[in-house]
Amino acid sequence: MRAVMVWPLVFNNMRVDYRMRFKQVGLATAVLVLLAACVAQPTSVPSPNVTHSAPLQPEIATGLTRKADVVTQKFAVAAANPLATQAGFDVLKAGGSAVDAAVAVQMVLGLVEPQSSGIGGGAFLLHSASAATRVDASSGASGGAGGRVHAMPKLQAFDGRETAPAAATEDVLLNAEGKPLAFHSAVVGGRSVGTPGVLRMLAQAHAQHGKLPWAQLFEPAITLAHQGFAISPRLHAQLKADAYLRLDPTARAYFYQANGEPHAVGHVLRNPELAAVLQRIATEGVQAFYSGDVAEAVVRKVQQHPSNPGRLALSDLANYQAKERTPQCFDHAALSRVYRVCGFPPPSSGAIAMGQILGMLQHTPASLMTSPLEMVDGTPDPRWLHLYTEASRLAFADRAQYVADPDFAPAPSGEWQSLLAPAYLRERAKLIRPMAMPQAEAGVPVRAQRSSFAPMAEQPEYGTSHISIVDGQGNALAMTTTIEDAFGARQMVKGFLLNNELTDFSFAPRDAQGRLVANRVQPNKRPRSSMSPTLVFDKATGQLVMSVGSPGGAMIIHFTAKTLYGVLNWGMSPQQAIALPNFGSVGGPLVVEGGRFAPATLAALRERGHDVREQALTSGLQAVVKQNKHGQTGWVSGADPRREGEVMGE
Numbered sequence: 001m002r003a004v005m006v007w008p009l010v011f012n013n014m015r016v017d018y019r020m021r022f023k024q025v026g027l028a029t030a031v032l033v034l035l036a037a038c039v040a041q042p043t044s045v046p047s048p049n050v051t052h053s054a055p056l057q058p059e060i061a062t063g064l065t066r067k068a069d070v071v072t073q074k075f076a077v078a079a080a081n082p083l084a085t086q087a088g089f090d091v092l093k094a095g096g097s098a099v100d101a102a103v104a105v106q107m108v109l110g111l112v113e114p115q116s117s118g119i120g121g122g123a124f125l126l127h128s129a130s131a132a133t134r135v136d137a138s139s140g141a142s143g144g145a146g147g148r149v150h151a152m153p154k155l156q157a158f159d160g161r162e163t164a165p166a167a168a169t170e171d172v173l174l175n176a177e178g179k180p181l182a183f184h185s186a187v188v189g190g191r192s193v194g195t196p197g198v199l200r201m202l203a204q205a206h207a208q209h210g211k212l213p214w215a216q217l218f219e220p221a222i223t224l225a226h227q228g229f230a231i232s233p234r235l236h237a238q239l240k241a242d243a244y245l246r247l248d249p250t251a252r253a254y255f256y257q258a259n260g261e262p263h264a265v266g267h268v269l270r271n272p273e274l275a276a277v278l279q280r281i282a283t284e285g286v287q288a289f290y291s292g293d294v295a296e297a298v299v300r301k302v303q304q305h306p307s308n309p310g311r312l313a314l315s316d317l318a319n320y321q322a323k324e325r326t327p328q329c330f331d332h333a334a335l336s337r338v339y340r341v342c343g344f345p346p347p348s349s350g351a352i353a354m355g356q357i358l359g360m361l362q363h364t365p366a367s368l369m370t371s372p373l374e375m376v377d378g379t380p381d382p383r384w385l386h387l388y389t390e391a392s393r394l395a396f397a398d399r400a401q402y403v404a405d406p407d408f409a410p411a412p413s414g415e416w417q418s419l420l421a422p423a424y425l426r427e428r429a430k431l432i433r434p435m436a437m438p439q440a441e442a443g444v445p446v447r448a449q450r451s452s453f454a455p456m457a458e459q460p461e462y463g464t465s466h467i468s469i470v471d472g473q474g475n476a477l478a479m480t481t482t483i484e485d486a487f488g489a490r491q492m493v494k495g496f497l498l499n500n501e502l503t504d505f506s507f508a509p510r511d512a513q514g515r516l517v518a519n520r521v522q523p524n525k526r527p528r529s530s531m532s533p534t535l536v537f538d539k540a541t542g543q544l545v546m547s548v549g550s551p552g553g554a555m556i557i558h559f560t561a562k563t564l565y566g567v568l569n570w571g572m573s574p575q576q577a578i579a580l581p582n583f584g585s586v587g588g589p590l591v592v593e594g595g596r597f598a599p600a601t602l603a604a605l606r607e608r609g610h611d612v613r614e615q616a617l618t619s620g621l622q623a624v625v626k627q628n629k630h631g632q633t634g635w636v637s638g639a640d641p642r643r644e645g646e647v648m649g650e
Helices: 029-035 082-093 097-111 184-189 197-211 213-228 233-241 250-255 272-283 292-303 314-319 352-360 382-402 414-422 422-429 553-568 574-579 599-607
Strands: 003-012 014-021 069-074 077-078 124-128 133-135 149-150 155-160 324-325 327-334 339-345 465-470 476-482 534-538 543-551 590-593 612-615 623-630 632-639 646-649
Touching: 014 632, 029 149, 077 082, 077 097, 077 553, 077 623, 077 632, 082 097, 082 213, 082 465, 097 124, 097 197, 097 213, 097 272, 097 465, 124 197, 124 352, 124 534, 149 213, 155 197, 184 612, 197 574, 213 612, 292 314, 327 352, 327 414, 327 553, 339 352, 339 553, 352 382, 352 422, 352 553, 382 599, 414 422, 465 543, 465 590, 476 543, 476 553, 534 553, 543 553, 543 646, 553 623, 574 632, 599 612, 632 646
Parallel strands: 590 612
Antiparallel strands: 003 014, 069 632, 077 465, 077 646, 124 155, 124 476, 133 149, 155 324, 327 339, 339 534, 465 476, 534 543, 543 623, 623 632
C-alpha cells in the first residue's frame, strides 16, 4: 500500500487539508466532500435537443508500431507519412524555411495519404517567426540598466478553410421531408463539396515566409507521382474498408483492381494526372487550380454527379480568399513555469476548447493527482480522468452554443477571449462534482448577453493530417490539413480527391423551437472545425517550447490536449505523451481507447456515473518539443504509433 499523503490545498477560495490516497481506483472521500462543497451555479443556457453519441473515427485502426523520441539540434519535421517527411527534410536541408517544407510535405501527403488531405481540401497553419532578443541600453526586463528584453515571436494564423458555395442554402443538408440526411448520404457526391482553400493559404504563407522558389517545392510530389509509390499497409486497409470510394469510376480505376479489391500492399501506384496538375501549379501559380480547365473539371464533377449533385461554381473558386487571423492564446501554469499556449481561432473550436479544459482543471485538484508515469499501467489516474471529462463536457457545451465562422456569428461579449477569461473558467469549474453531471450546459461569459442561437447537436466529424516543423532559423509551424471524411466526398478529378467539408456545418439549421444554429450552412461561410494546430511558448522568455497537433475529428481536441498536458504538466517526452492511451468526451459518453485501460480504471469511472465506451481512437499526433535529452537541449520529437508518421531532422 502506498503512503497516505496530506496536501494543503486552496480550491475555489477554500483552504482545506485533505487526505489523498494515490490508488488506482477510488476518489478519496475528502475530495468528494471538497468538490461537493464547492459547487456554485452560474447562469447557464439550457441545451435541449442536443443529442450525443460516441464519436466515429475518420480512419480505421491499423495497429500500433513502437516508436522512440527523435532528438535533433538544428531542425525537425514530423508528418504522417515517411515519404512526406523525407520531402520536408530535403527542403530544410537545402536551407528552406518551415513554410517551404510544409508546402513540399502537403503535396506529397495528398499523393501518398489521399484519404486524409490534399489540394482538394483545406487547412489551418499557425506560424511563428523566430523570436528576437534585443539588448536595451536603458532598461532591462526588470527595469534595470542594460538588460535583455525578450520579444514574443511574430505569430500568424493562416486560414485556408473551405467555404460553402455562394449558391448554398441552409437546407442543403436536409432531405425532401426537411429532416437531416444520413451522414454518408450527404457526404458521397457533389452536395458536400466546399471551395478548396489549402493552395491559396500555402501561397499566402509562402509569399511572406518562403525562402526557396515555389516551383522547387513541388518537385518531390511530381517525381513521386510520375515514378509511383508503394501502397502502404495503412492505405491498403483504408481502401479495403471504405464502402463508397469504389462508386466513383475515376477513383475505382485508380485505387482498385478489376474485381473491386484494392491494389495489394507494395503495388506501385502512379498518378500522372496529378503530376500534370502539380506541374502547372508549380510553374503558373495557384491560379492554375482556381481557374481554367482544372477548375472547370472540379465544378463539372460536383454539379454533374448523377445522384447527389452540388452547387460549387467556377465563381466560388475564382473568388476564394485565404485569411490571416489573430491566433487564440491562453496562459497555462505547470511545473513552476508559465506557458503561452497558442492555437487557431474560430472557425476552429480547438484552441478555445483546450484552453477551457486546461483552465478549468487548474481550479480542481487535478494537478495533485498521480501522473501516468507513477501508475502501474502507465495510464492516467481515474480521478484525473473524471475531472478532465467533466471539464471537457462543459467546454463542448460552450462550443455547441457559440463557435462558428466569426464573419457570420459574433463572439460572446464581442471577443472569443471571453470564453477563456480566468473568472469565467473559475465559475465553470465549480460545476464539476464528484459524480458525472447528467447534462453539461453552456455558460454565459462575463458581460455577454444570453445567446439567441440554438446549441448545435453533436454529429460525425472526421479526417485530417497534421504537420509540425521547426526550421534551422528557429521558425516553426503547426499545420492541420484535411479533406474531412476518409477519402472526402469520394469524388476524384484529375488525380486528386474532393473534400466533403460542408458536413462540418450543422445538418439541422434550426432547433425544434425555430432558433437558428450558429454553425449552419450559409453562402461563402467557413464550417466550424476541431483542427487544433498548436504552438507553445515560455511566457517569460518568448522561447518556442512545442509544436503539436493531430487528426481525428472532434477528438482532435482531446488528442492534442492530452499531449500538451503530458509534456507540460507530467514532464513526459513527446513520444511518451503521444503514446498515452486516448480518451475524451464530446459532451456525452466518455470514450476510451479500446484495450488500453485496466478494468479497475473503467469501473472507477462508471462508479462516478460515466457512460464509458471502448473503441479505436486513431489519433495521428505529431509533436516537436524543446527539451533536455541526454544532457543536451535540442528538439525532441515524436510521431503517433497508431499511424505511419515519422520524424526526421538534423
